[in-house]
Amino acid sequence: MSDLHDVRSAAQLVAFGLARMQAGDSHDYRELITRYVRDIDFQALTETVAEGLALRVVACTERAGMVLAAVGAVTDDDPTGPLGGHRSPFLPLSRDLQRIKIPTRARERQLWTLALLAVAYCAFPRPEDRDDDSRLGQVEPAAVEQVLRALCSELDKQVKRSVDPPHEEPQLERLWRAYLTTAETGTTGDERALMSSAVALITRVCDSLTEIKCLRPMRRSDPLVYQTTPKFQVQVREMASASYWGELSVACERLTLTEVDV
Amino acid sequence: MRRAAAFACTRPLHRLEADKGQVQQVDLDPYPMDHLALDAIELVALHQAFQDGLTREEAMQLLASHIGRYAAERGSAEHLDVAQRILVELIAAHELLIPDVDDDGRLRQVVRTLRLLTEHQSPTGRIYLRAGTEAVNVLIDRLDVDASSSAHAAELQMQFLIRHGRMAEAQDVAHAMRLLSVHYMESTRRYLSAARRNLDEVDWQGDVERHLAEAHSHLRARIEAECAIDGELQAALDSGATTDRPAVMGALQLIKRTSSTHAELLEQLAGVFEVFRSEQDRQRFTNRVILARLADLRHDVLNGFMALTVQDASKLEPHPAQMILGAVVLPQVTVAGIVERTLASLDRPEPSDDPVEPIEYDEEEPDDSLRSELVGWLDPDVVDGRMLSEVLVEARQELDDDRLHRLAAIGMEAFGAEHLAVLGGAGEDADHASVPERFLIGMPSGDPLRVPGVPWIGGDDLRLVAATVANDDDRPAGSEER
Numbered sequence: 001m002s003d004l005h006d007v008r009s010a011a012q013l014v015a016f017g018l019a020r021m022q023a024g025d026s027h028d029y030r031e032l033i034t035r036y037v038r039d040i041d042f043q044a045l046t047e048t049v050a051e052g053l054a055l056r057v058v059a060c061t062e063r064a065g066m067v068l069a070a071v072g073a074v075t076d077d078d079p080t081g082p083l084g085g086h087r088s089p090f091l092p093l094s095r096d097l098q099r100i101k102i103p104t105r106a107r108e109r110q111l112w113t114l115a116l117l118a119v120a121y122c123a124f125p126r127p128e129d130r131d132d133d134s135r136l137g138q139v140e141p142a143a144v145e146q147v148l149r150a151l152c153s154e155l156d157k158q159v160k161r162s163v164d165p166p167h168e169e170p171q172l173e174r175l176w177r178a179y180l181t182t183a184e185t186g187t188t189g190d191e192r193a194l195m196s197s198a199v200a201l202i203t204r205v206c207d208s209l210t211e212i213k214c215l216r217p218m219r220r221s222d223p224l225v226y227q228t229t230p231k232f233q234v235q236v237r238e239m240a241s242a243s244y245w246g247e248l249s250v251a252c253e254r255l256t257l258t259e260v261d262v
Numbered sequence: 263m264r265r266a267a268a269f270a271c272t273r274p275l276h277r278l279e280a281d282k283g284q285v286q287q288v289d290l291d292p293y294p295m296d297h298l299a300l301d302a303i304e305l306v307a308l309h310q311a312f313q314d315g316l317t318r319e320e321a322m323q324l325l326a327s328h329i330g331r332y333a334a335e336r337g338s339a340e341h342l343d344v345a346q347r348i349l350v351e352l353i354a355a356h357e358l359l360i361p362d363v364d365d366d367g368r369l370r371q372v373v374r375t376l377r378l379l380t381e382h383q384s385p386t387g388r389i390y391l392r393a394g395t396e397a398v399n400v401l402i403d404r405l406d407v408d409a410s411s412s413a414h415a416a417e418l419q420m421q422f423l424i425r426h427g428r429m430a431e432a433q434d435v436a437h438a439m440r441l442l443s444v445h446y447m448e449s450t451r452r453y454l455s456a457a458r459r460n461l462d463e464v465d466w467q468g469d470v471e472r473h474l475a476e477a478h479s480h481l482r483a484r485i486e487a488e489c490a491i492d493g494e495l496q497a498a499l500d501s502g503a504t505t506d507r508p509a510v511m512g513a514l515q516l517i518k519r520t521s522s523t524h525a526e527l528l529e530q531l532a533g534v535f536e537v538f539r540s541e542q543d544r545q546r547f548t549n550r551v552i553l554a555r556l557a558d559l560r561h562d563v564l565n566g567f568m569a570l571t572v573q574d575a576s577k578l579e580p581h582p583a584q585m586i587l588g589a590v591v592l593p594q595v596t597v598a599g600i601v602e603r604t605l606a607s608l609d610r611p612e613p614s615d616d617p618v619e620p621i622e623y624d625e626e627e628p629d630d631s632l633r634s635e636l637v638g639w640l641d642p643d644v645v646d647g648r649m650l651s652e653v654l655v656e657a658r659q660e661l662d663d664d665r666l667h668r669l670a671a672i673g674m675e676a677f678g679a680e681h682l683a684v685l686g687g688a689g690e691d692a693d694h695a696s697v698p699e700r701f702l703i704g705m706p707s708g709d710p711l712r713v714p715g716v717p718w719i720g721g722d723d724l725r726l727v728a729a730t731v732a733n734d735d736d737r738p739a740g741s742e743e744r
Contacts, residue, residue: 058588070584091584102583106572106576107572110572110575113567113575116582117563117564117567120563120586121559121564125559125560126459126460126462127558127559130559143455148564150456151560151568152568155569162362162363162372165372165571166370166371167372167373171571171573172571172572172573173571174569174570175569175570175571175575176568178572181355183381184383185381185383185389199383200634212588223387232586235586235588236586238586239585239586240557240562241557242557242580242582245557245563245566246562247566248562248566249557249562249566251566251569252568252569255569
């Protein structure tokens with residue numbers, strides 16, 4: 001049985017993680033991380049504290065710091081869980097997403113997510129980049145745009161089935177098609193940058209990631225280039241571990257195989 | 263069905279021609295708008311290089327001088343205006359209804375979005391135009407025909423035309439050849455950027471080698487042909503045998519431009535193996551530890567996600583965006599925060615008696631793209647020190663009523679913006695996320711907000727002051743300013 005001081009330390013480590021601090025920011029934080037890494041009892045204690053708060057420790061390393069996920073965000077709601085089936089208080093609500101400028105409409109939000117996944121891919125293009133802890137990826141919005149557009153048009157060429165939605169059911173629009181209809185870049189009538197363009201969308205994604213300390217803008221880069229933080233890498237791995245990707249990838253391949261005779 | 267789709271791509275051109283009678287400001291009768299639109303597409307396609315091309319302004323100037331040939335007496339201002347109309351129409355997205363067959367074999371109409379010209383950003387930040395795939399297809403048929411044989415045929419045709427003095431046709435063929443070179447450059451560029459990301463994604467043995475061999479033989483043939491044609495043209499000029507000197511000069515010019523395109527392609531091809539070697543060094547000799555259970559970001563994640571419909575993507579649980587964003591701490595409302603907020607409001611001047619008219623908009627689903635577009639009007643650095651009414655009067659020239667309404671609402675948000683910053687300073691870290699480094703504070707000036715001609719905007723006029731968040735504990739600089 002741990003004493004109260006240990007419980008306090010474990011809770012403090014969770015709090016540091018929630019505060020999105022960097023391990024370098026605080027001496028106490030660094031010490032707690034070292035303890036977490038070395039002391040298996042303290043590790044178990046910290047994970048229990050997190051669990052009680054409906055959180056899960058995704059990773060806790062000196063480089064990435066304490067990275068947490070809201071439990072509701074990674075597993076189905078479990079009626080026997082600490083909140084008895086209620087949403088985790090740490091699950092981002094629609095309003096919080098809006099706060100970091102994530103769109104609310106379904107189509108815009110999914111395009112935003114597509115851009116987010118493209119940023120992750122461009123930051124870590126090879127599996128070994130994503131899995132190499134010492135790797136810092138770089139992201140340049142205009143380059144991400146080109147890569148994503150190329151991938152979308154490639155898929156568009158390969159798909160042999162008819163996928164265009166009837167015009168009364170726009171929610172059946174496929175995301176790559178939706179992306180291809182977005183102008184790459186552009187100017188409004190008075191020479192200002194077009195905010196609805198794809199480059200602007202990706203720049204907004206990078207800004208949101210910067211706000212939650214997943215990216216940091218590199219100084220003196222023009223056009224602006226962002227560098228990934230270890231935390232982003234951990235979160236990307238977390239995202240890639242979701243169980244549905246294999247299924248989605250097969251579904252995508254199926255689109256390119258089935259042919260409907262015309 | 264493919265023919266119907268291809269035909270649909272020409273519809274924007276026909277529409278330009280058909281609608282020209284409805285344009286009130288300019289008499290477009292002398293101008294064949296559909297032909298000019300084709301010329302505009304060709305102009306853009308011919309100037310598009312590896313990562314560059316004509317800007318909208320340059321394209322407008324070039325097109326205008328071409329338009330001038332139809333109605334020289336109308337003056338260059340009108341030609342520019344016509345050029346702009348054409349370019350705007352070609353850049354705009356056109357929604358076309360195309361016949362299609364669904365999975366059950368039933369016929370239906372589907373919507374396709376088409377842009378004939380698209381805007382891109384070059385590495386130097388220039389925004390330039392490119393002809394879209396459909397545009398190139400409408401213009402010069404399909405480009406992905408067997409490259410070597412069609413090039414050979416075209417060359418024979420060109421030599422024949424020049425020998426018989428048919429310079430104009432020879433120029434056409436040379437145009438087509440140049441577009442083919444541009445096509446090779448485009449695919450080389452795609453291979454190179456893919457190789458920089460991940461060598462494993464590029465099939466070096468098959469695709470790239472075949473592509474390089476084709477491009478090289480295309481170039482070799484082109485350069486030989488150009489030398490020969492150049493010689494024949496010079497000879498024609500020197501002997502005085504030709505009656506059409508301007509056409510010969512034009513053809514010579516074209517050959518020169520074509521040569522420079524080819525030189526660029528040659529240089530690009532020479533760099534391919536250099537890129538391959540350096541990327542091999544960089545990518546191969548780093549440690550490779552692959553966790554097999556994780557999905558591949560490109561094939562599984564990106565492709566899998568982009569193939570979903572909007573509806574299915576919204577239903578993913580847990581949603582990938584949530585997983586990347588991680589746990590979020592909600593701002594907690596504390597008594598201390600409320601007290602501080604109340605105290606802060608005592609420092610402010612009393613607003614005038616004219617009540618602020620509540621401006622409502624749909625809180626559930628605000629259109630974020632619209633908001634982001636409108637926020638441009640309220641750039642803190644630009645409007646610093648101005649009155650909200652001035653900004654609205656200016657905006658009224660360009661915005662419709664709905665947008666103006668929304669802009670007024672966004673402007674009103676500046677009123678009380680300092681409270682937001684105070685809350686952040688009171689120790690609620692999560693709130694920092696919402697306070698940008700530079701923001702606007704609106705101070706009631708005591709005058710009513712009036713925008714001439716817009717009776718439904720009312721309340722207090724605000725003086726807008728730009729403020730900067732200095733650091734975590736400070737109140738924003740400038741919040742004391744009036």
